[in-house]
Amino acid sequence: MGSLNTDDILDGQFAGDCLQKPLDPDEFRRHGHMVVDFIADYYKDINKYPVRSQVEPGYLRKRLPEAAPNHPEPITDILRDVTNHIVPGITHWMSPNYYAYFPSSGSTAAFLGEMLSTGFNVVGFNWMSSPAATELESIVMDWLAKLLHLPSQFLFSGGGGGVLQGTTCEAILCTLSASRDQALTRLGRNHIGRLAVYGSDQTHCAVQKAAQIAGINPSNFRAVPTRREDAFALTGESLRLSVEKDIAAGLTPIFVCATVGTTSSTAVDRLLEIADVAKEYGMWLHVDAAYAGSACICPEFRHFIDGVEGADSFSFNAHKWFFNNLDCCCMWVKRPEALVAALSTNPEYLKNRATESRQVVDYKDWQIALSRRFRALKMWMVLRGYGVANLRNYLRAHVRMAKLFEGLLRLDCRFEIVVPRYFSTVCFRLLPPRCGERDVDEKRTNELNQQMLESMNAEGKVYMTHAVIGGVYVIRFAAGGTLTEERHVREAWAVVKEHAGKVMASG
């Protein structure tokens, strides 16, 4: 079990060795060890690769055969192809130098949990199909709710409950469907064309997409404008204006999504104000803390979700910044019965005594799909394998890294921090020469930053992505990678400075 490098593994005693059976414990063991070593080596060597893949569209089709092989091929040969053909086409989300989008915070503990889940391979659609899958999920969701100090109505003991979805998109589609069906039960099915759904112009596209899938008239989706002076937060006042205008036009507002940590700039919508408006107009309030929810297990960040008491549902993505490998979205609702009313099915072939006893949760009625993986093992492994104190420490370390990067930017007057940094993401831009002067040429500045970003990413030492906030093109530096250390942040700063100099010189 020592450290092997990939070539040793692939040229070792198993070279040429094909799988003889679809599943055999000894073959499983041998090949499982080989792939563990392969991945450990990948993490060890991850700095060798450009962070953002540099391949061209269609690169892989040229390299692979046109049809599946008729005869088995040795796993060693396949792994060699992974190295030669797949790795070059991967953007290395696990790299310590990955600062793009939001992190994909895989960890050792989560990997182990995912292995167990894949190994048991249970299809946990209802309690009966594998009681442990349902019960462990309910338990870890209560654990997490306590860590986040969610109101007791979100816990099972308080009449609510949590569920692990794949992604926030699914969480929003489920809650939106529940709110739609509540409204239609009251107003009649013919009213569907007059239901309205709200987010801000900073809300993730998932809400608009969910509304479209749920059959909401696309012209009744509102991206309520935000303003720079509100730090791009959705306010109660602007929501109310939009809602009242729609009501006057004969529409019925049913759902608002408030975001804690928007994708573009990590803005935080004003939950308390929004909850008041939602309550007044009988709307379902979902709080999407996909990215920033994780930080709220630290007391010093918990205030960012103040107001969640007024929400009907809350979610965050544990695969973003809570050390769970993709996918793992934690969602809570106050009234599971509203979800079940919209999403339940009860065919004969799934009938069973436990369901009929009404003593169990059947999670198939809390989500879109019937089948579901045993994701709770992963979360349980993360919570126990690291412990809450260390998880808080890891999160704080990422915030410190972002602060460090922000501090370095602030010391260099060529750069501007475009929006306040709340968590581990810094939105900045390079300003054209004439340091400190007013009346920036916005168009030119945007182009300059676009050039600088493309220049950095093409080099491959780091990977960052962009957003446009209030017309301003910003570069996003999102810390939170599990392998990232302070030294990587300092190296990233050196890369930024170098490319800034380069584009300044050429521009």
Added chain:
Amino acid sequence: MGSLNTDDILDGQFAGDCLQKPLDPDEFRRHGHMVVDFIADYYKDINKYPVRSQVEPGYLRKRLPEAAPNHPEPITDILRDVTNHIVPGITHWMSPNYYAYFPSSGSTAAFLGEMLSTGFNVVGFNWMSSPAATELESIVMDWLAKLLHLPSQFLFSGGGGGVLQGTTCEAILCTLSASRDQALTRLGRNHIGRLAVYGSDQTHCAVQKAAQIAGINPSNFRAVPTRREDAFALTGESLRLSVEKDIAAGLTPIFVCATVGTTSSTAVDRLLEIADVAKEYGMWLHVDAAYAGSACICPEFRHFIDGVEGADSFSFNAHKWFFNNLDCCCMWVKRPEALVAALSTNPEYLKNRATESRQVVDYKDWQIALSRRFRALKMWMVLRGYGVANLRNYLRAHVRMAKLFEGLLRLDCRFEIVVPRYFSTVCFRLLPPRCGERDVDEKRTNELNQQMLESMNAEGKVYMTHAVIGGVYVIRFAAGGTLTEERHVREAWAVVKEHAGKVMASG
């Protein structure tokens, strides 16, 4: 890397050893090896456990603490809890004696592929985010389409294309949304309340649920009745009757789901006839071959999907009977642009040159969620690790096992095969004494079979489930487990005989 038993692993050199970092290659390696051994031992010992979990609702909450631990716990301790507290609550879908629902056919190759996917942990929402994830998926979907002899319009080269969804539920919701939006573009948004969706009374509940999520009026979902004399297949004639009645009532039929291998009885709807009706009325035809699609890579089974040429989309679950661990649903469409029109989003923060060049597939626009795992690695590993010839052999072996079980039942006049067996699932029942006599007391017979099934499952040597088909309670024997061999089938037959004798004697 030898064979260790779980206690050796857990009491070995790593006992008491906590993870020191969220991700460290050496810790990852050591603990990864430990969990591989743990799972290999689980497979070795899987016969020790009752197949269906025997725990009572709420068993786990009594055993676990009320809150997450503050400090890290050794992985060895967590694994010991898995053995002591989780395994008893698992229904062993991977057991060779598991014949319930449909199989969950995990394999060594798929496990290795899932490990790689979890290890790379890329979030492959668009091409840009990890080109290999998108390109490998397109390639393996073309490979599979060729194996299934799907019409060329389902291949990328023919203007169509395939995508890996999580489950059939998602596949149906996506295609149904596409068909709905096509219709609404033509008819206007206000028409949504008058759209109608069709399946049969044997169609999986996923279709009704998808229609409900997509905002179709629940009273416009048709479960067209099937008949015993048609072997519970949906026919063109009965579909046409239903469609014409709805049109006369002012509705617009938009979508029909035909099934190849229904959940209750593996019935096969009459695709050719249904395709004609769908074409005549401009409906989207989706063919759901969730279970039986896999078999169609064997020439002798391919005829079951004859008529797929007339479909707009086709899907099967590779996690059911194609040696992929959960989840992995293969779906093809002829016109990806219809999916994209219904499901695309294009926020600024995801804009990139590759997308703008229109030379790439962005799979986020082919599915519900934005984020997606690199599932293609798993399928690629299965296709290459076993090869097509062996995959066919494995599938044929399962069909032979079902034939063997069917043959044993036929030799015993106490039993009846209720519907024709086409694949690896046998639907049978025990008849009350008076062998061969007519006028069975259906109510008593149903109760008798329910008793026999519960008696078998409570014992735990095998696990089977039931369905009610045309008022008849049947026991389903679904072969296809990756560990199942002929000897297990003979043992299952012994169990059935024993419990039949027991309930006969007591009744």
